[in-house]
Amino acid sequence: MDVTASFPRRETRQIMVGNVAVGGGAPVTVQSMTTTKTADVEGTLRQIYALAGAGADIVRCTCNELAAAEGLAQIVPRSPVPIVADIHHQYKMALAALDAGVHCLRLNPGNIKRPEHIKAVAEACGERGVPIRIGVNGGSLHPDLYAKYGDKVTAEAMVESALQEMAYFDEVGFDRIKISVKASSVPLTIEAYRQLSEVTDHPLHLGVTEAGPPPIGTLKATAGMATLLAEGIGDTIRYSLTADPVEEARAGRQLLEVLGLRERKNVDLIACPSCGRAEIDVFDVAQRALDAFGERQIPLQVAVMGCVVNGPGEARDADLGIAAGNRRGHLFVRGQNVAVVPEDEMVDTLVEWAEFMHEHGADAALERAKSTKDAARRAADEDRDRNLGERGDDVNHAATAVELIRKRA
């Protein structure tokens, strides 16, 4: 099944953030933000490289003082990804960031309020071909809008804030815009983006602001962004987590991969939840496998299964996997047993075969197993029979429970 076909994208205009296209049918991109002082050029660049390595396509840095703008002048030419400058209250920082060569600005309409300042920034961006994100934030709405909507942050108020800002840009003929309307409430964020997507075709930057630390922060951001992405809304995304921003970039990349909106870059590790039939500590082995694969760029689905009775069958759609049985690991490729290794070599074997398969393909992996696969299948059969003999075929006592339920009926 073509997964992307399940989530047709809403049509938007396209803007370029440096060499990265946003909107207009371009792949949905991942953003994150540095937590260093932007004046600390080396520290910030280190973090930008880490973010790019974890999946960020675009990185934002704060530009809150002149020293930060000067830092940006040195960071931008050495960055592996386009840089967005985050502007707070001073429009002059926006002009300084443009002088530093940034690829995009982010303005919060609640913070830069004077129309002449907003227009001056838009004009300067227009001269340089630099886009602007209108970043409306539920927590910093313009006081007039807040009052207009009954002293409450509403989806309508956030959308109106974005439209007001766009009207200023219109006056100076500037339209290289992307927009975000983030709130810390997931339902409010979803509603605001839905309304916004009805009234504009500018690309949208998704996020749930101040989502908090993982795991709840990740969950909130995922709930909001995944809902919208599944509706075709959103052209670029950012997780706002109270955590190392590398986690933001990684989560963003993974969300797009699991939704089928970006090609898989790293291993997709699947694992059974374990049960009474497991012959290893599945949680431990799965975690060790995750750590061993780390950031290796192996775009395969790899399974860790707790028993050889059901493991290979349940994970037959994985590219390869390993299932435990009688203190040994049964390695399988596309559902076919290929090798047997001692239990303490399971993780290393999995990584080594994944690398081989990534480099040479599944057919070569099956060819590699030509001389071992018959013995591997027999060993798997033995361990399966032994497990069934010891634990029976109702290890989770489901049949007993069903019998009990029927008796009560």
Ligand code: SF4
């Ligand atoms: S039956 Fe086997 S593969 Fe399935 S959950 Fe239990 S241990 Fe894991």
